[in-house]
Amino acid sequence: MSAPLDFYFDFSSPYGYLAAARIDEIAARHGRGVNWRPFLLGAVMKTTGRKPLAAVPLVDEYMRRDLPRSARLHGIDFTLPQKFPTMTVAACRAYYWLREGDAGLARKVAWKIYAAYFAEGQDIADAETLLGICAAAGVDREKLAAALQDQRIKDLLRRETDAAAARKVFGSPFIVVDGEAFWGDDRLPQVERWLQSGGW
Amino acid sequence: MSAPLDFYFDFSSPYGYLAAARIDEIAARHGRGVNWRPFLLGAVMKTTGRKPLAAVPLVDEYMRRDLPRSARLHGIDFTLPQKFPTMTVAACRAYYWLREGDAGLARKVAWKIYAAYFAEGQDIADAETLLGICAAAGVDREKLAAALQDQRIKDLLRRETDAAAARKVFGSPFIVVDGEAFWGDDRLPQVERWLQSGGW
Numbered sequence: 465m466s467a468p469l470d471f472y473f474d475f476s477s478p479y480g481y482l483a484a485a486r487i488d489e490i491a492a493r494h495g496r497g498v499n500w501r502p503f504l505l506g507a508v509m510k511t512t513g514r515k516p517l518a519a520v521p522l523v524d525e526y527m528r529r530d531l532p533r534s535a536r537l538h539g540i541d542f543t544l545p546q547k548f549p550t551m552t553v554a555a556c557r558a559y560y561w562l563r564e565g566d567a568g569l570a571r572k573v574a575w576k577i578y579a580a581y582f583a584e585g586q587d588i589a590d591a592e593t594l595l596g597i598c599a600a601a602g603v604d605r606e607k608l609a610a611a612l613q614d615q616r617i618k619d620l621l622r623r624e625t626d627a628a629a630a631r632k633v634f635g636s637p638f639i640v641v642d643g644e645a646f647w648g649d650d651r652l653p654q655v656e657r658w659l660q661s662g663g664w
Numbered sequence: 665m666s667a668p669l670d671f672y673f674d675f676s677s678p679y680g681y682l683a684a685a686r687i688d689e690i691a692a693r694h695g696r697g698v699n700w701r702p703f704l705l706g707a708v709m710k711t712t713g714r715k716p717l718a719a720v721p722l723v724d725e726y727m728r729r730d731l732p733r734s735a736r737l738h739g740i741d742f743t744l745p746q747k748f749p750t751m752t753v754a755a756c757r758a759y760y761w762l763r764e765g766d767a768g769l770a771r772k773v774a775w776k777i778y779a780a781y782f783a784e785g786q787d788i789a790d791a792e793t794l795l796g797i798c799a800a801a802g803v804d805r806e807k808l809a810a811a812l813q814d815q816r817i818k819d820l821l822r823r824e825t826d827a828a829a830a831r832k833v834f835g836s837p838f839i840v841v842d843g844e845a846f847w848g849d850d851r852l853p854q855v856e857r858w859l860q861s862g863g864w
Binding site: 533 | 711712713714715720721722723725726729730733734736737832834835845846847848850851853854857864
């Protein structure tokens with residue numbers, strides 16, 4: 465089989481970022497592509513009733529140690545941003561608008577946005593900041609600014625988030641390989657194993 | 665250094681069980697022992713405000729697929745019990761009472777209790793069932809039955825659970841290696857790496 469993996473993530477999810485840094489390479493080792501599918505985790509959390517990790521006592525403290533430790537282990541540049549979590553609606557809209565014209569560019573820009581937030585601490589919720597990140601990656605700034613306000617693009621993101629919810633995606637990162645669901649950055653070894661063997 | 669690892673777990677935690685099946689072997693590869701420290705996760709969850717995974721929509725459904733999948737990968741016998749989660753006060757008391765006299769026996773019995781629940785589906789909350797599991801492992805049934813009602817043993821478990829909470833243990837399994845905390849069965853590869861290198 466050569467269907468791409470579905471890689472669901474929220475741009476404000478640090479474990480999603482750690483997975484984003486590695487998922488394409490893992491898939492490529494097994495001749496697969498990756499369909500990057502950012503969505504709004506907050507909307508899905510209304511179903512689970514769960515709070516963001518940063519809002520949970522003790523878990524938040526642990527996460528602030530676990531994240532840089534896990535990032536170092538994989539050689540990924542990482543600093544938890546001062547403003548965390550943040551709003552990711554604009555980042556998602558930018559991605560889906562770009563994907564309509566050039567999926568490769570959209571994928572490249574998605575990574576730039578993620579890295580701007582989690583490696584450089586830029587506030588990706590700020591429209592000017594986001595436009596600057598995308599423009600530096602070769603995106604037409606004026607067209608993107610218009611797209612971010614376009615009702616059609618707003619609806620497109622809503623449909624994508626609804627589609628994630630319908631597929632019972634409840635966390636970030638969330639990876640689906642040939643119908644098999646894996647939740648969390650720490651499931652990447654199992655994802656790779658599944659790609660190798662088609663199951664166990 | 666040769667200090668033992670601290671292995672915190674709740675007898676009702678399936679991911680704790682998956683870790684229990686492997687932690688001693690991992691530690692032994694690096695010349696370490698393991699201090700098994702069962703505690704009452706429910707008491708600690710009052711601090712985090714979190715619900716058990718089984719009580720969270722979507723997460724519960726995912727867990728029911730992820731658990732046997734992870735167990736198969738590691739060759740661990742596993743079936744989620746019909747009665748899940750269950751009460752683990754008696755199992756914890758049995759462990760700490762046994763540990764006073766024979767830490768090796770206590771460790772062996774802890775594993776038997778865990779396996780009775782997660783591999784055989786026995787109801788470890790039931791006193792007669794628990795006594796039977798322990799007796800089969802060589803424990804004096806009458807003395808244990810008395811110990812389960814002994815105020816001193818009740819207080820001992822309370823102190824152990826308070827000590828876990830004081831150390832900010834908020835989940836199961838939770839492993840501390842030379843002061844470094846790792847949460848979750850999926851952190852065992854990092855635990856092993858830490859034992860190898862003393863950090864990174």
